Amino acid sequence: MAEVLFPLPPGSVIGIVGGGQLGRMMALAAARLGFDVAVLAREAGSPAGRVSAREVVGGYGDPEALRKLAEMSDVLTFEFENVPGAAIAALEADGFAVAPPGKALTISQDRVTEKTFLNDHGLPTVAFMPIDSAADLPHALQTLGAPALLKTRREGYDGKGQAWITNAVDEDQAFVRIGGQPAILEARASFVRELSVIAARGRDGVMLAYPIAQNHHEHGVLRRSIAPAQAPDATRQEAERIAFTLLQALDYVGVIGVELFELADGTLLVNEFAPRVHNTGHWTADGCEVDQFEQHIRAVAGWPLGPTTPLAQVEMLNLLGDEAHDWAALAADPSARLWLYGKRDAAPGRKMGHVNRLSPLKG
């Protein structure tokens, strides 16, 4: 394989692991810049594959499928983080360009590893303890206080694989309920709101952050983001410090999403980070000159980052399950900038699209 030379010229191929909406929106951004896209998707005709030049069908952890994608691409990137670390490491070892680095994915895959990494770099989280078996729970609950949140260490997203524990009866049931697998117990954060910061780091080490978003979850799934969030300068600066510290610690290239809890005294705790474009950054697609998707493509292609200045105040609303059936009403709403992901099956709670509503910037 020839050595990859950055910046990649237009016409180069961006390989995206994952065929869903994040891959689709990355592919659209790559096309704008004159790149071709190849995607690895679990099924042919995926949302991302239908807007890309090439589509490889295979499992995200299938080393052969990953290698096939890598061989037709000038750089590999990801729409989600649960790709086996060993498979990525093998590609990196063989000289394929991968961004963000496999290390970032591996760390984010395990909640204990992730929080330990964050704390080791001076980034605060809730108190937590690893839970290897139900026997660990009584001591951990005593240490962290009740109620506390039991989560699987790996996998699980959008509120799945989680259980609150308040007493001994819960302890017994909770560990079973999350599948009896290695877990983490997290102290409850008495946060006043959830924020997130979307930031990027280029191959030249330059880092930029978008204005922070304020997020509202329902049943563990993101419902709404409002950005730029109203917040004191100190909060915005602290969110940037957290994001930039993390990007440097990971020797990161690409866009990262960092979820934050804001406590009553203004302290920010890191909930988790996602080594990819992030649902709470979808507002940028209508609210900024360069959105998170183009920013990610710029970074992984070795291009300079673009400006993150907002053009408008945006409220982003996710369309879950059959809410996307309201497309006709949303299309008729002049204030609704509509995104639909091209998914065939509107299963309950499934992210089918989103709506950005713009208003003039405040202050």
Add this chain to the structure above:
Amino acid sequence: MAEVLFPLPPGSVIGIVGGGQLGRMMALAAARLGFDVAVLAREAGSPAGRVSAREVVGGYGDPEALRKLAEMSDVLTFEFENVPGAAIAALEADGFAVAPPGKALTISQDRVTEKTFLNDHGLPTVAFMPIDSAADLPHALQTLGAPALLKTRREGYDGKGQAWITNAVDEDQAFVRIGGQPAILEARASFVRELSVIAARGRDGVMLAYPIAQNHHEHGVLRRSIAPAQAPDATRQEAERIAFTLLQALDYVGVIGVELFELADGTLLVNEFAPRVHNTGHWTADGCEVDQFEQHIRAVAGWPLGPTTPLAQVEMLNLLGDEAHDWAALAADPSARLWLYGKRDAAPGRKMGHVNRLSPLKG
């Protein structure tokens, strides 16, 4: 074939005749709204085909290729106007949904027919006369005054197939130079600037126009557009009146581009119209909530039109030929919103991409 029911639901297939940059940008807009795209392109792996779910390879005038595209699509549209009228009429007759209507393409294909149609609907143009042979030229030149512009009636764009005539020697040479084919002689317009208006008409008859653009051509090719153009209210209203009159006269569905000459006294003459998205509307992709590409998809899919309000002042600069080789410098320019079309061969003068530069809206 089942009857087409508008509005088309997401997941429907938009068929685009043409595989170039206009088709590509329409395909990206269609993807945003959850549509699939099929394109008809002269060669496999076209700029539009590489971002679409399906690509049919064939000539734009090939009835079989057009039918193949129509059969896999819920509605057919065009990235350019020189598709044989008979081929479109055959598809319309067979019940395929086509937008804009074949009539609009047919009229715009012939400069004499086009200007006659415009004048018949009260829309002013320069004075003109049809030229069937060189023998018609002396009288026409006497009538219209010298110098006058000889153009082929059909085909020809970006300044090709045109010749200025000032005297008898020119007459002899000019008709040969444009290929000895049926032509039009146009009186010189003493215009002070070139403007254009991009407008749209939905299947419900609703019409909306974007703010007018001021355009600068070099060697017959668009170099730069500035929008919204500074202009008196009366000028903007007259541009809208022209566009809306034309849209209604054509029973049009989709986006139309109307090129205008502004005379010293403020009078607007129609130069020509393009029954499609238009290069002078590329500024909308970074300057408006709903750009001309999404607007066109909305219209042809039977969706309500979106707002045409500008978010910013934009200067659009075309990248011609090897100017696109400056992509690295443009990528590093924080003021340049870059679009590259994924064309392999940067032939001299070929439209390879464009740059939008945003600034705050004036007054």
